[in-house]
Amino acid sequence: MPHLIADHTTLYYREAGEGPLALFIHGFPLDHTLWLDQLRGLAHLRRCVAPDLRGFGRSDPAGAEGLPMGTMADDVAALIQALDADSADVVGLSMGGYVALALWERHPDLVRTLTLADTRATADGAQAREKRESMIDRLLDRGRSALGEEMVGALLGEAPSARARARLRTMTEATPYETLVAAIEGMKRRQDRTGLLSAMSLPVLVITGEEDSVIPPAEAEALAEAIPGARLVTIPGSGHLPPIEQPEAMTRALEEFWSS
Numbered sequence: 001m002p003h004l005i006a007d008h009t010t011l012y013y014r015e016a017g018e019g020p021l022a023l024f025i026h027g028f029p030l031d032h033t034l035w036l037d038q039l040r041g042l043a044h045l046r047r048c049v050a051p052d053l054r055g056f057g058r059s060d061p062a063g064a065e066g067l068p069m070g071t072m073a074d075d076v077a078a079l080i081q082a083l084d085a086d087s088a089d090v091v092g093l094s095m096g097g098y099v100a101l102a103l104w105e106r107h108p109d110l111v112r113t114l115t116l117a118d119t120r121a122t123a124d125g126a127q128a129r130e131k132r133e134s135m136i137d138r139l140l141d142r143g144r145s146a147l148g149e150e151m152v153g154a155l156l157g158e159a160p161s162a163r164a165r166a167r168l169r170t171m172t173e174a175t176p177y178e179t180l181v182a183a184i185e186g187m188k189r190r191q192d193r194t195g196l197l198s199a200m201s202l203p204v205l206v207i208t209g210e211e212d213s214v215i216p217p218a219e220a221e222a223l224a225e226a227i228p229g230a231r232l233v234t235i236p237g238s239g240h241l242p243p244i245e246q247p248e249a250m251t252r253a254l255e256e257f258w259s260s
């Protein structure tokens, strides 16, 4: 797989297709394979690139500095520049959406359009931070296979396909311990970015799985309402992970957005 070195860290990415750059940012505790169907389905429209964020997939392990959203956003910026693109259609899911918003905040010129899937702009409240702490404790206590089981229950919709379950387990169980802990810490400390929303002057698509219980559709509606001109697409039969739960509907939503 191709790679680049950003800030002494080797970052891998998968690419398909030709045309304007589209960049796909995965969520937690996932990797670039979240987007395999979209890379296949959108290669006729875009040069589709899906990196493994630092610490995830085949990219280098997370360093002692942990995994702040801003650092991962700077990595994505370095990737867009290394690919010789002026800007990209950026798609971020959940934690990938936190990173995409940080990218917009730090490098707005690199973002042509933004798709925010199953994500939010708010920071963690006290209760969410406590849940993060207890997830770290469970991880250290019972190992990451316990997390794999927990993720299948929490992230997928009411009747997930065997393939979606298998893909989620594979990604979760392949993610190193130190990455899991560093990313949970990074999400726990992320800043509130709702202040950015009303000033967004680029085309924005908000996507939500109709059965998302991690970031429920009502939050996606509020996010779309806060961004001038943003569209909202709700994907039936999906929980938190439309790219693997309803891959065709996810691909179609992006195709329609980019073609409009």
Ligand code: MLT
Pocket: 026, 027, 028, 029, 093, 094, 095, 096, 187, 214, 240
């Ligand atoms: C994700 O899917 O990236 C995470 O569930 C996001 C979060 O825990 O806030």
